[in-house]
Amino acid sequence: MIFIVQICQPESGEASVNKKKQQTELTKKKIADAARALFAQKGYKATAIEDIVKAVGCSAGNIYYHFKNKEGLFLYLLEEWNREWDSNWLVKEKLYLTTTDKLYGMVEYLALDQLSHPLTRAADEFFNNAEKAPDVEERINVMVKGYIDFNRELLQKGIDNQEFEISNVSGHAIILDSLLLGLSQHCRRMERVEALATYRLAVDVFLQGIAKPIR
Amino acid sequence: MIFIVQICQPESGEASVNKKKQQTELTKKKIADAARALFAQKGYKATAIEDIVKAVGCSAGNIYYHFKNKEGLFLYLLEEWNREWDSNWLVKEKLYLTTTDKLYGMVEYLALDQLSHPLTRAADEFFNNAEKAPDVEERINVMVKGYIDFNRELLQKGIDNQEFEISNVSGHAIILDSLLLGLSQHCRRMERVEALATYRLAVDVFLQGIAKPIR
C-alpha cells in the first residue's frame, strides 16, 4: 500500500533541520483555515469532522493528531481569532484620541468584522450549548473574562480622561459587553449599513448613559 | 396484549360528550410540563424524546401525535411561555405609574423570571442553532418581532408621557432588546442579587441614555 503524505514540500535548498515542525505548522494551518470557513458557513454542530476532512484532503485521524477533539479545534480558532482581534485593535486604537472616539471606532470595527466573520454565529451556538466538559467551560470563562477586562480598561481610561463619570466600572463593563453581545445577534439579520447604524446608536445611548451629570 | 391508556379518568359524574378533547388537553399538558422541566434542566439538544417519554410515562409516538416534532414541541413551549409572560405583565404593569418605573419593574420581573426559568438557556441554544427549517425560522422571527414591538410600545408611551425624548423609536427598541438579551446570558453566571443589580444598573444607563437633554 502506498501513502502519499507531505503534499507540500518545504524549500529544498534549505537544510531540513525542522522539516517536521514546518510540516506540522502547515498542516495545522490548513486544517484551521478549512475548519474556520466551514464553521462560519454551516455552524458548529452542522460541521462534521468529515466535512473538514474533505476540504483539507487529509484523514480524520490527522485532525485528532493535531487537535485534541472537535471542541479543541473550535476553541483554538476562537482564541486565535481573539488574538488577531486584539493585535489589530492595538493598531487601530492609536487612530483615536478620546475614549469616546475609541468606542465608536471599536463598534465600527466590531460591526464590520462580525458581519464578515460569521464565525460569531457558530461561537454563539457553541457558547450556548448546554453540554460542555469542565475544561471547555473554563476556557470559555477565560474568554468571557477577557472581554469584560477589555471593556473595563477602556472605560477606566475614559474616567481617567474625565470623559465620563462612573463608580461601578465592573458593572458597566458587563453592561457594555451585554449590549454588544445582544447587538451581534440582532444585527445578524441586518444589512451592513443598518447594522452599523444600530451599533452607533447603541454607543450614543451608552455614552449618554454614562456621561457626566452636568456639562 | 393489554394496553393501559387513559390513566387519568375525567370526572365520572359528567356526561362524556368531549372525553377525547379533555384527554387530549390533559396529555398535551402532561407532555408540555415534563418537556419544559427537562429542557430547562438539560437544554434543548441534550433532552432526548426518550427522556420526555420516561418522565411522562407515555410512548414516543404519542408525543408525535400531539406535536409535529421536537422543534414543534419546543416552539409550543416558548410561545406558551410568552403568552403567559404577556398576561402576567399586563397585571403587573398597572402597579407602575411612569414608564420609567415600568422599565425597572419589567427588568426586575425579567431578572427573577429568567433565573427561575432556565428555559431561556435552552431558548438561546435553540435560537442560535444554525440548522433550522424555514417554518421554524419564521416562527422565531415572529417571536423576535414581538419582543421588539413590545419595547417600541413601551418606549412610545414614555415619549407620549414626555419622560424621555427619542426620535428613532424602532432603533432604541432593538437596542433595549439587545441589552436585555446580552444581560440574560451574562446574568446566568450570577446570583439572584447580583443579577438584579446588574439589570437595574443597565436600566439606569439606558434611561439616562435616552433622557431629555436638559433637565
Added chain:
DNA sequence: TATAATACTGAATGAATGTTCAGTATTATA
C-alpha cells in the same frame, strides 16, 4: 349495533458522526 374517527403503543428504522487505534511513512538522532 356497526362504522368511523380519535388516541394511543413501542419496536424498528435509519442516519449521522465524534473518536479511536493498529499500522505505515517520513524525518531526526546516535
Added chain:
DNA sequence: TATAATACTGAACATTCATTCAGTATTATA
C-alpha cells in the same frame, strides 16, 4: 545505518436519537 520519534492513514467502532408506522384501544357518530 539502526533506532527512535514524529506525522500521518482510514476503516471500524460506538453511540445517540429523531422519527415512523402497523397495529390496538377507546370514544363518537349514524
